[in-house]
Amino acid sequence: MSIKTISELVPLLQTSIGPVILISGIGLLLLSMTNRLGRTIDRARALLDEYESLSAAIRSKVDREIMVLWKRARYIRTAILLATSTCLGAATLIILLFMTSLFHIEVPLLIETVFIFSMLCLIVALVFFLLDVNMTLSALRIELEGHRKR
Secondary structure, three states: OOOOOHHHHHHHHHHHHHHHHHHHHHHHHHHHHHHHHHHHHHHHHHHHHHHHHOOHHHHHHHHHHHHHHHHHHHHHHHHHHHHHHHHHHHHHHHHHHHHHHHHOOOOHHHHHHHHHHHHHHHHHHHHHHHHHHHHHHHHHHHHHHHHHHO
């Protein structure tokens, strides 16, 4: 073990702050994503509960809306998986930073790889999140079709 004083620990803690802040930010993003997933699932269930009492013309519209909701749920599930992977990568990064300091092991390639993996997961998670947001307009368009005809 190499850290003997607080003054030796402080630089390591300062280096670890970045990944900790990333975890905090991703936590808020995950909160938003899980809320969107919950609303999507609730909307699909509500449509399915009404389904049997609907006319054939409206059922066709509801079928299309349910397909959009299914696609949205898959997108947001993927975004949640990738955002969670980002958090796991950031936590692993913190552990690696401490391990290198405590045990005097040099693994810069591993640290770089974990960091790049985390950032790629974050980027792809945000892409899937944007796909979900755009799909919301598709579901709204289907709902508004009947409104235009009135």
